[in-house]
Amino acid sequence: MKIAENGSALGDVLKHSPGPRVLVPTMGAFHPGHISLMHKAREISGPEGTVVVSIFVNPIQFDRASDLEAYPRPMESDLAACEAAGVDVVFTPVADSMYFPDRSVTVTETLLSRDLCGAARPGHFDGVCTVVLKLFLLSGCDVAVFGEKDFQQLAIIRRMVRDLDVPVEIVSCPTMREADGLAMSSRNTRLTPEQRADAPRILRTLKAAAELGDVEAILARAREEIEASPLARIDYLSLVDAETLQPVTDLVRPAVLATAVFYGEVRLIDHVDL
Amino acid sequence: MKIAENGSALGDVLKHSPGPRVLVPTMGAFHPGHISLMHKAREISGPEGTVVVSIFVNPIQFDRASDLEAYPRPMESDLAACEAAGVDVVFTPVADSMYFPDRSVTVTETLLSRDLCGAARPGHFDGVCTVVLKLFLLSGCDVAVFGEKDFQQLAIIRRMVRDLDVPVEIVSCPTMREADGLAMSSRNTRLTPEQRADAPRILRTLKAAAELGDVEAILARAREEIEASPLARIDYLSLVDAETLQPVTDLVRPAVLATAVFYGEVRLIDHVDL
Structure with a gap:
């Protein structure tokens, strides 16, 4: 497994690597959800192709400095997990090598990013689009693999690929969950034991409300059942x-039916399809 | 010479074309300035490489419908000129094949596009960046050739390539001029004989003023001498x-020292280096 710490090193490492080249863009702090993306990437690349994982906590997609600061960065165990998953190349740039101080070009999305996480986190998806396009272009990947948990992100990236004619195929993998239904997330490690015990109510509530068959009833029931917890605070809840x-x-x-719920400073998202 | 009328046809035509692949993005209505870009492209590609010329009057970079409407589109003679210049592939998409009705992703530049043509034409350079990136990605070019006449556009495209890690080398060619100094432009054909006779004052004025050595004196002199013409109206004049x-x-x-001058509805730009 090779490690590249900036764009030009990545270019050197990938210069003679065999295709297809499959990228898994991540912010690290791996849980089994990430590992499933790496396995999907290998399945697509075949044994001869090249699987690239990027690990980059992208500062320009964080709207709150405290969240960026607190985001876990267990680099050593992440690299071991990549190695164990049979990844060929890991790209671990530092922020300075990704963004010039006088950076002035951004990719912006104005329609799909309006609501949900976009409303709650201004600038977030422009930061995501910009870094994802950079990672696509730096890696020259043919395919990129994303998790369905971030379904708004996935929809926006597909839209970017369509609207900018980006020559990358987007593949998605289902949300991985804990035994009690909580969606796996790097942020789960920041929950207190009490919060962690309460958090499965998110999926349980979404599932139960989704059965009601009426928009207003669904939203009212879901809001009521999440707010029934003194630990949970709804950021948004939308159909x-x-x-x-x-x-x-x-x-x-x-x-x-999608929601973002704060447990203290930790913001968790989940959704169910209707 | 092959002609492709949409992105997927271009992909088919270029699938097995030999590299290096050199793109000349244009809006057509060729004058000798454009032809010089095509020759430069061939010089870079070598006899074995592939020269692609795109002809696309990009609606999203026009802020005035009248200008978009009036922009000349002499497709037949443009194609003959490409053929004569030894171009391998011409890409002539219609607007419908470039932009979805619910298009929502744009490339934006916020620093270099603030003044000059950017101030006078809101949204113009975002439209330019977006279409140029699309043309780069659709053509998969290694190198792209631009004219120096549009020096702000050139600076912004170089910035986009830097900030988004676009794997395309940007090459520029000097402004081509008529015998009397007027910068060649597709818009020159829309000047009346009287306006055409007056327009060389733009370069003459910029050159003379640039000799003055003092910012305020330069701007005052240049403004005075352009406004001395009853036919000319300054859009901007900046150092x-x-x-x-x-x-x-x-x-x-x-x-x-850069200026944009209206002759009637026709807007001409020019600049000199100090």
Whole structure:
């Protein structure tokens, strides 16, 4: 396994690597969800192709300095996990090598990023689009693999690929969950034992509410059951169209019930399809 | 010479074309300036490489519908000129094949595009960046050739390539001029004989003023001499840093004296280096 610490080192390492080249863009702090993305990448690349994992806690997609600061960075165990998953190349740039101080070019998305995490985290998805495009172009990947847990991110990246003619195929993998249903997330390690015990209510609530069949009833029930916990604070709770991500008033087309919930300073997201 | 009318046709045509692949992005209506870019492209590609010329009047970089409407589109003679210049592939997409109706992703530049043509034409350079990135990615070019006449555009594209890690080398060619000094432009054909006779005053004025050695004197003299013509109306006249394109107050670093002048509805730009 080779490690590249900046773009030009990555270019050197990949210069003669065999295709197809499959990228897994991550912020590290791996849990089994990430590992499933790496296995999917290997499945796509085949034994002869090249699997690249990037580990980069991207500062320009954080709207809160405290969240960026607190984001876990267990580099040593992450590298061991990549090695164990049979990854060929790990790209671990520092922020200084990714962004010039007088950086002035950004990729912006104005439609799918309006609601949900976009409303709650201004600038977040522009930061995501910008770094993901950079990682695509630096790695020259043919395919990139993303988790479905961040479903808004996934929709926005597909939109970017479509609108900018980016020659990268996007593949997604299902959300991995703990035995009690909590969506796996690098942020889960920051929960107190009490918060951790309470957090499965998020999925449980979304699932139960989704059965109600009426937009207002679904939203009211879900809000009520999450707010029933003194530990949980809803950031947003929305029922949106699965394609446009705009809030819906009826359930004619496929929809997604999505929420972001704060436990103390830790923000967890989850969603169910309707 | 092959012609592709949408992105997927271009991909097919270029699939097995030999490298290096050199792109000349244009809006058509060729004059000798464009032809010089094609010759430069061939010089870079060598006889074995592939020269691609795109002809696309990009709607999203026009802020005035009248200008978009009036932009000349002499496709037949443009194709003949490409053929004569030994171009391998011409890409002539229609707007519908480049932009989805619900397009929501744009490349934005916030620093170099603030002044000059950026101030006068809101959204113009975001439209330029977006289409140029799309053309780079659709063509998969190794090198792209631009004219120096649009020096702000050139600076912004270089900045985009740097900030987004676009794997394309940018090469520029000097402004081509008529015998009387007027910068060649596709818009020159829209000048009346009277306007055409007056327009060489732009370069003459910039050159003379640039000799004065003092920022305020330069700007005052240039403004005075252009406004001396009843046919000319200044859109902007600025003395900017050659690298940051921000207005300067002294002449310590390399600077550019740049102007945009309206003759009726026709807007002409030119600049001189200091």
